[in-house]
Structures are given as structure tokens and as C-alpha cells.
Amino acid sequence: MKHLLDIGDLDAAAIVHLLDLTDHMVEINRRPMPKVPALRGKTVVNLFFEDSTRTRTSFDTAARRLSADVMNFAVSSSSVNKGESLRDTIETITAMGVDAFVVRHSSSGAPTLITRWTNASIVNAGDGWHQHPTQALLDCYTIRTALQRPTGFDGLRIAIVGDVKHSRVARSDVQAFTALGAHVTLVAPPTLLPPDTSGWPVDVSHDLDALLPDLDVVYLLRMQRERMRDALVPSLREYTARYGLTPERAARLAPHALVMHPGPMNRGVEMAVDPAELPGSVVLQQVTNGVAVRMAVLFELLGSGSDLPADTETGTRP
């Protein structure tokens, strides 16, 4: 695997392979000194053209725990402000000697475009409304460990609730969850759903209450306040009343059901209950697993030798 651009490029076996690799990283992260020399001498550049604290910090931590060197490139302090083009930025940093770019950009497709201008591996850390593949992987890993489903999600019922239309997390999660065999329902007001979901392998509902008792996972999306300005929902209170996870709704969930959120969450809006008091909340596990999943992705791209023929594993190795 050279790049991770789109979770749709991975089939179920490839996703499970990365999740298996994540088990190794979780073991490393549990140690008193969570660091291994696996990517010594490799350089990873975090190139974030859009604000992000948790994803950038998570990738940063992941690279360091594998002993890679990390360059953080923040757009606010870069020559992008002097009018440097994306291509020149990439070519300039590539000339310094780089093994991987971790890219977040507000334009869908930017990470794919970048692959043309560098020989380094590209990891998509979120592009526009399009994709956020490592979020999908960490969500899969969190469900797999919390519900003990090591090989797949056959029969699991997952609801993704909220602003699906503008959410790259929802797009990536739908692909990953369904690839692993889960049954996914999108729950949102019509204004927050994509205009056409007929090509999506999902059901669509506007009624969260009807679904609640049968769900294995409730995945709440962040209600972005700028959607209010665009008048896509009447008011945040109205949204919470119909789609928020309130204490009343939480009480109707199955005892084993998980509550997930990609963060940062709006307390009192989509998360109208304290997640610390929800037995099924795995929001913090998602963050913890994010580091391990990103370690697995970086190792797979830069260190695993997975593109090599399998017979290097035999005793004939020199």
C-alpha cells in the first residue's frame, strides 16, 4: 500500500489487516515507555491546511511512537500566505527528503492531486466533505474491540445521526462499516442529508426514536453551528429535541449499545447527556484508538514491506 486516500480503496480484508496491525500498536501504547524504533530515519510531514487539533496531534504522536521524525507545517505560518501554490509547497518540502505527507485540506480531492507531485506516501487526514479514512478505521477498531467482533460486523445495526450531508466522517464510516458487513441507517432531517442517497448502501430515516432500542451503535455527528446560518435547521434546540442524544433517549438504548462521536462534540446539542455518565460511551476510546490506528497506517505505508512478495518470510533470507 503506497497511499491511504479513500477508505473505499480498501476491501474488507485490507481493513481487517490494518485493524490486526492496530492490535500490535495498542500493546505498544500500553507500555510504560510506548516507543519502538520501527520507523527510525523516516520523515513524516503533517500538512494541515485546515484547523485540527486532535487529528494533527494524533498523527504527530503516532509518528513519534514509531520513532519517525516529524515536521509540522501549519499554513498560518507558511509561505502559502505569500501566495505559494499547493504544488510548489509540496515540491519544496519533497526536496527536503520526506517519506510521507499527512494532508488535511478543505478541498475534496486535494490529497489525491498531491500524489502527482511527490514520490512520498500520502495519508488523507480529511479533505472537504469527501473522506477521512483514518477516522473510519479508528471507528471500526473501537467497535470491533468494544463489541468483540474481530472478523467483521455481520448483523450489527449502526445509526449515523446528524449532519451527514457535510460530513466526510459519515461518508468514510458508511463505506467502512458496510464493507465489514454492518447495516447502517442514516438519521437526519432532509436538509442535512445528501440530495441523493440512492447509491449508498444504507437506509435513511428521520425518526431516531423508532430505531433506538434495536441499535448496537449510535454514531452522533457534530452539529456544525455554521449550518444554522445556512438555515438548514430551525434552531439548535429543535435539532436536539428530535435528533439529540438526551437522557430519555439514552435510557432506551440496549444495555450493550455503544455511543460514539468523532469530536469535537457540542454538549447540549447532539450530545445532550454527559458522555462520562453513559455506560456505552466510547468517545475517549475513539481518541485513544486513533493514535494506534494511525501508527498502523504509517507503519503499513512506510515500514511493513507489505508490497514485497511473501516468500521473504522463509529461512532463505540472507
Next chain:
Amino acid sequence: MTSSGTPGTPSTPPGRTVMSADDVRRAITRIGHEIVERNHGVDGVVLVGLQRGGVWIARQLAGSMAAIDGVGEVPVGTLDVSFYRDDVGIRPIVPGSVTDLPRSLDGAHVVLVDDVLFTGRTVRAALDALNDHGRPRTVQLAVIVDRGHRELPIRPDYVGKNLPTSRSEDVRVTAEGVRLA
């Protein structure tokens, strides 16, 4: 980890048998006795099988040591050295072989267990990996087959069989025996 095998693999690999199933079993029993003798019992002894070829051997070793008079349970762990190799990126990693140690290794007498000792690079990586799990009092090495061709100053403490090989040959150790191809 220069060759791998699991007990019960229902295949007939090519090559010739150099140790029978009984030979392997007896070698493991003898090594168990040698470990008990060298360490004056099993106090502080931890068997650590190297993923993946050494894991089943470490478990059998623990089983046969438990049968020795006056010797209690010996803790067994597994060690994955993939992230410590000097050839990271040259060999594919096999997921599902996660490190799992039963206790801190501080002050322990660690016996690394592997199927085949070849270049010594796996053992070198294992010594680095052990470092990150504590500071053992001693580290010893047990292998079923020492096939020569060392590239590093590493020697085993317990050997099932010294087996002269050429570099291009393949040694496979399973509970059914050792084959050279």
C-alpha cells in the same frame, strides 16, 4: 523466526526429516531439565517465545518443566520483534502475533525460545525489544535447531540439535518434526 510452523499443520512439506516428532519432544524435555539445572529451579524464570515460531515451543517447554519434580508453574510470554528488526521494510509483518508478557521482566531470568537460530538478527531484535519491557537479571536463549551462519556475536544456551546447513536451505520446525529442504 527464520522459519515457522505450528503443530498440527496438515501438510507434507518437501525435503528430508532430520528430527522426528519424538526427537523434538525429547529435545524439549531435555532443554527443560537444563533450564531448571542452570537456574537452580525456576525461581524468577520466564519463558518468552518469539513470535511466531517459538511460541508453541515455549508453551510445550513450560508443560514439560511443570512435570519435573519440585518445580512449579513457569510463566510463559510471547514477544513480537517486528518493530525492532534491522530489516524493517524488507520483511512483511504478520499481524496477530502481539507481544504478551505475563509479568514485568525486571529482575527475571528470561529464556528466549525460538525454533531456529540462523543469522542471529531475530535474537538481536528480541534483545532490543526486551529492553522496553524491563531489565532482566539474565537473558538466555533456547532453540530447537542451530543451523549456523551467524552474522552477529550471538550463541544459544540450550540447543535441541546442531544442524549443518547451506545458506539457501530451508529449515522447518513443527511438533511433527524438523525438515530440511
